[in-house]
Amino acid sequence: MAETIFFNALREATDEEMARDPRVLVMGEDVGHYGGSYKVTKDLYKKYGDLRLLDTPIAENSFTGMAVGAAMTGLRPIVEGMNMGFLLLAFNQISNNAGMLRYTSGGNFTIPMVIRGPGGVGRQLGAEHSQRLEAYFQAVPGLKIVACSTPYNAKGLLKSAIRDNNPVLFFEHVLLYNLKEDLPDEEYLLPLDKAEMVRSGEDITILTYSRMRHHVMQAVKTLEKEGIDPEVIDLISLKPLDMATIAASVRKTHRVLIVEECMKTGGIAAELTAQIIEQCFDDLDAPPVRLSSQDIPTPYNGILENLTIVQPAQIVEATKKLLDNRI
Amino acid sequence: MVQERVLPATPTTRATVTREEGLMLYEDMVLGRLFEDKCAEMYYRGKMFGFVHLYNGQEAVSTGVIRALRRDANDYVASTYRDHVHALSAGVPAREVMSELFGKVTGCSKGRGGSMHLFSEPHRLLGGYAFVSEGIPVATGVAFQSKYRREAMNDPSSDGVTVCFFGDGAANNGQFFECLNMAALWKLPVIYVIENNKWAIGMAHERATSVPEIYKKGPAFGMPGVEVDGMDVLAVRGVAQEAIARARAGEGPTVIEALTYRFRGHSLADPDELRAKEEKEVWSKRDPITRLADHLLGEGLVKAEELKEIDRRIQEHVNDAVKFALDSPEPDPKDLYKYIFAED
Ligand SMILES: Cc1ncc(C[n+]2csc(CCOP(=O)(O)OP(=O)(O)O)c2C)c(N)n1
Ligand SMILES: [Mg+2]
Numbered sequence: 001m002a003e004t005i006f007f008n009a010l011r012e013a014t015d016e017e018m019a020r021d022p023r024v025l026v027m028g029e030d031v032g033h034y035g036g037s038y039k040v041t042k043d044l045y046k047k048y049g050d051l052r053l054l055d056t057p058i059a060e061n062s063f064t065g066m067a068v069g070a071a072m073t074g075l076r077p078i079v080e081g082m083n084m085g086f087l088l089l090a091f092n093q094i095s096n097n098a099g100m101l102r103y104t105s106g107g108n109f110t111i112p113m114v115i116r117g118p119g120g121v122g123r124q125l126g127a128e129h130s131q132r133l134e135a136y137f138q139a140v141p142g143l144k145i146v147a148c149s150t151p152y153n154a155k156g157l158l159k160s161a162i163r164d165n166n167p168v169l170f171f172e173h174v175l176l177y178n179l180k181e182d183l184p185d186e187e188y189l190l191p192l193d194k195a196e197m198v199r200s201g202e203d204i205t206i207l208t209y210s211r212m213r214h215h216v217m218q219a220v221k222t223l224e225k226e227g228i229d230p231e232v233i234d235l236i237s238l239k240p241l242d243m244a245t246i247a248a249s250v251r252k253t254h255r256v257l258i259v260e261e262c263m264k265t266g267g268i269a270a271e272l273t274a275q276i277i278e279q280c281f282d283d284l285d286a287p288p289v290r291l292s293s294q295d296i297p298t299p300y301n302g303i304l305e306n307l308t309i310v311q312p313a314q315i316v317e318a319t320k321k322l323l324d325n326r327i
Numbered sequence: 328m329v330q331e332r333v334l335p336a337t338p339t340t341r342a343t344v345t346r347e348e349g350l351m352l353y354e355d356m357v358l359g360r361l362f363e364d365k366c367a368e369m370y371y372r373g374k375m376f377g378f379v380h381l382y383n384g385q386e387a388v389s390t391g392v393i394r395a396l397r398r399d400a401n402d403y404v405a406s407t408y409r410d411h412v413h414a415l416s417a418g419v420p421a422r423e424v425m426s427e428l429f430g431k432v433t434g435c436s437k438g439r440g441g442s443m444h445l446f447s448e449p450h451r452l453l454g455g456y457a458f459v460s461e462g463i464p465v466a467t468g469v470a471f472q473s474k475y476r477r478e479a480m481n482d483p484s485s486d487g488v489t490v491c492f493f494g495d496g497a498a499n500n501g502q503f504f505e506c507l508n509m510a511a512l513w514k515l516p517v518i519y520v521i522e523n524n525k526w527a528i529g530m531a532h533e534r535a536t537s538v539p540e541i542y543k544k545g546p547a548f549g550m551p552g553v554e555v556d557g558m559d560v561l562a563v564r565g566v567a568q569e570a571i572a573r574a575r576a577g578e579g580p581t582v583i584e585a586l587t588y589r590f591r592g593h594s595l596a597d598p599d600e601l602r603a604k605e606e607k608e609v610w611s612k613r614d615p616i617t618r619l620a621d622h623l624l625g626e627g628l629v630k631a632e633e634l635k636e637i638d639r640r641i642q643e644h645v646n647d648a649v650k651f652a653l654d655s656p657e658p659d660p661k662d663l664y665k666y667i668f669a670e671d
Binding site: 067071075102103165 | 403434435438440444446447448453456458461463464466467468469470472474475478479480502505506508509512668669670
């Protein structure tokens with residue numbers, strides 16, 4: 001066991017996979033000599049050279065399209081979005097070509113690529129640098145969407161994403177890069193399509209992902225003191241949703257609270273709610289409740305920003321309210 | 328509006344061909360022409376649907392460039408929505424292309440792609456890309472892959488060249504300039520072939536572009552730019568051979584601007600009322616197939632009856648493709664979800 005900081009967990013995953021498979025490369029802005037905007041690829045160019053840590057010009061749509069071409073012809077590129085929001089400029093290449101090309105080509109080509117980087121709302125970064133693209137991309141067929149939340153799952157999931165033969169959108173969070181955790185010394189991989197049981201409980205199912213997992217766990221401390229026993233599930237896979245794990249939990253608790261950082265309209269929770277209602281309606285004792293960010297561009301002002309995203313106190317309150325009308 | 332610029336400012340070196348090569352080029356162009364004529368017929372008879380963009384008039388570009396590539400090795404071709412003839416030149420069987428247009432499971436994209444999305448991994452056809460310019464980054468990435476294998480994976484046999492076709496309209500899109508920059512920066516083995524047919528649907532090239540000479544954009548990024556008569560297959564072959572040799576030798580990318588014209592409307596849904604009659608007449612007199620036939624006859628390489636015989640044989644070949652497509656099964660509805668992920 002070694003205590004590892006989040007960005008180094010991602011770096012180790014990248015390093016191990018690059019050492020294992022010469023077809024794996026990283027491309028993006030400042031991934032080489034600068035080491036990545038959050039140090040995920042620091043000094044890897046010294047070990048693997050400039051072609052495998054390809055510093056690209058600031059041309060998101062084109063270098064993402066290049067990664068698609070390289071993946072179609074047998075390489076396994078990892079595209080780093082310096083900030084995931086910048087990949088709005090690559091929306092076309094990600095949806096038309098990474099996502100749909102395998103299907104459109106009738107199976108002629110596969111696209112084994114990872115698109116990863118920092119997403120989410122940081123600290124007063126302003127609206128453009130506080131995007132939650134997972135919600136925008138969830139409708140694209142052919143993409144897998146994963147969000148990591150701890151150094152442990154970040155490492156195991158990134159390694160699996162790199163080995164997966166499909167395009168994987170891999171979301172990290174700007175405010176989690178400095179989390180620390182003891183990681184196993186031996187190699188491990190984690191499945192991309194399985195939710196993570198964070199805390200097993202009986203009273204209510206709280207579904208969350210990425211940084212909001214940590215807000216939820218803060219709230220859980222308060223709830224525990226009040227004798228409430230929530231089950232907390234980190235979705236990990238935002239597409240496809242691990243409905244087997246989720247449905248099993250709903251069967252046990254009969255109540256669902258979803259806590260997310262993306263906006264309410266068309267968010268991950270919106271889709272999740274629809275699926276829970278479709279698949280678990282008879283198990284529900286109350287309508288599922290969503291706690292999402294406000295439907296506004298994230299304001300710069302710190303007070304307004306805190307009002308925009310979900311805070312632990314709101315999670316406590318919403319949980320208690322859901323449990324209040326228990327029969 | 329009649330657009331000028333029919334011939335390049337400076338003539339390029341034309342390829343010299345043997346009788347065999349001449350016949351190969353002729354056959355390839357005739358196949359392209361007769362295949363597209365048949366598509367028009369089938370479209371109007373309600374056998375194919377959607378947007379169908381034909382290539383009539385531009386055959387010298389497809390044949391001149393693609394038939395200068397190595398067919399059986401690691402060279403690649405990327406196309407647009409106007410992709411039937413590029414696919415044929417790349418060696419995709421006419422049966423598979425026609426079947427794809429009919430949406431049949433025997434099509435090169437299993438009926439999932441259609442006219443604008445022809446793909447064939449075995450023929451290294453990287454696809455028809457239906458969004459203007461989006462194939463340019465993909466092709467550039469494939470060229471990067473060839474270099475990567477050679478230099479980062481120590482595979483000296485990775486000497487493939489990627490050719491990327493697109494139109495004058497596409498050359499106004501940022502992806503073109505972004506990729507010119509990266510291709511030159513990393514000396515990628517890629518050739519950007521712009522088929523300047525003067526029109527982007529109804530947008531005349533001069534009305535869309537501040538510097539209409541697209542080939543001049545090559546040197547602006549540090550690579551050669553060549554202007555070529557796109558109605559002369561030997562001229563196209565000449566510049567293509569040079570660019571391919573450069574790319575294969577690791578000397579980097581080239582921009583080729585082929586001056587050409589489409590003899591039909593933008594797609595089969597386009598009434599083609601905007602282009603001037605005089606303009607169409609100027610260009611139809613420059614038919615690339617007649618041009619090559621005249622050359623081969625003039626040089627005494629072939630006899631007129633031989634060409635007639637080829638025309639007849641190719642027509643049969645195209646008819647056979649139609650029959651094959653008609654007789655082919657539709658995709659199985661239970662395979663609706665097949666091909667979304669690598670595992671299925
Ligand atoms: C991104 C995008 N925008 C618009 C279109 C609609 N469109 C299809 S073809 C075309 C004109 C392209 O002209 P050009 O690049 O010259 O190629 P040509 O059709 O002449 O071969 C347009 C605007 C499209 N397919 N994709
Ligand atoms: Mg055009």
